[in-house]
Amino acid sequence: xxxxxxxxxxxxxxxxxxxxxxxxxxxxxxxxxxxxxxxxxxxxxxxxxxxxxxxxxxxxxxxxxxxxxxxxxxxxxxxxxxxxxxxxxxxxxxxxxxxxxxxxxxxxxxxxxxxxxxxxxxxxxxxxxxxxxxxxxxxxxxxxxxxxxxxxxxxxxxxxxxxxxxxxxxxxxxxxxxxxxxxxxxxxxxxxxxxxxxxxxxxxxxxxxxxxxxxxxxxxxxxxxxxxxxxxxxxxxxxxxxxxxxxxxxxxxxxxxx
Numbered sequence: 001x002x003x004x005x006x007x008x009x010x011x012x013x014x015x016x017x018x019x020x021x022x023x024x025x026x027x028x029x030x031x032x033x034x035x036x037x038x039x040x041x042x043x044x045x046x047x048x049x050x051x052x053x054x055x056x057x058x059x060x061x062x063x064x065x066x067x068x069x070x071x072x073x074x075x076x077x078x079x080x081x082x083x084x085x086x087x088x089x090x091x092x093x094x095x096x097x098x099x100x101x102x103x104x105x106x107x108x109x110x111x112x113x114x115x116x117x118x119x120x121x122x123x124x125x126x127x128x129x130x131x132x133x134x135x136x137x138x139x140x141x142x143x144x145x146x147x148x149x150x151x152x153x154x155x156x157x158x159x160x161x162x163x164x165x166x167x168x169x170x171x172x173x174x175x176x177x178x179x180x181x182x183x184x185x186x187x188x189x190x191x192x193x194x195x196x197x198x199x200x201x202x203x204x205x206x207x208x209x210x211x212x213x214x215x216x217x218x219x220x221x222x223x224x225x226x227x228x229x230x231x232x233x234x235x236x237x238x239x240x241x242x243x244x245x246x247x248x249x250x251x252x253x254x255x256x257x258x
Contacts, residue, residue: 012075035179041106052080110139124179145247149223153232194241
């Protein structure tokens with residue numbers, strides 16, 4: 001299991017270069033922003049705001065709303081705050097234990113962040129706590145099948161786990177249904193980034209702070225296994241390049257009255 005400290009450290013270190021490499025994250029953010037519900041919420045939370053690239057769009061969509069930006073990584077928040085100043089309220093906290101009051105948010109928005117929570121169910125319980133009745137939670141997360149090609153290539157090399165495991169989409173939907181929030185919509189789909197070679201693929205993952213790659217083999221044996229993995233990845237090459245597949249689940253949940 002990835003610790004909160006590891007997540008915060010990795011994403012803090014990635015802050016300065018994140019936007020240049022987070023192409024899938026930005027593409028999925030655009031899709032999620034296009035599904036924002038109508039209305040005039042007073043309090044909006046960007047959960048796992050990262051470098052803040054969704055904040056201006058949220059403010060533009062809801063010009064009268066107060067936008068709160070929360071992230072576990074202090075480096076990400078510092079980068080975003082330097083960019084946007086006091087335009088938004090900055091909160092450094094865990095998504096499972098926010099400093100927000102009960103029934104205080106009208107809308108919670110989150111793009112590819114909650115997959116790093118220790119407990120999906122605990123995160124949903126926290127969102128239920130902070131949402132006002134009628135408030136909505138729209139978000140994307142990752143499911144089993146993410147980086148499937150990388151996992152398969154490593155399986156040909158050794159028995160060590162090199163790629164982070166994500167729950168199945170069926171488990172995620174079940175936990176969402178059991179959260180006490182109403183499930184208004186769920187969509188499951190693949191989004192793929194293509195890379196010229198393995199080094200570019202691996203480098204991109206590292207530069208966005210992802211914990212998916214766990215190259216911790218030192219010495220000659222480690223280099224040999226890495227070379228074998230790179231050769232195994234070539235079996236997945238297409239004219240577009242080598243794939244980094246993301247299995248995405250997009251949710252729209254609502255806190256109902258009573």
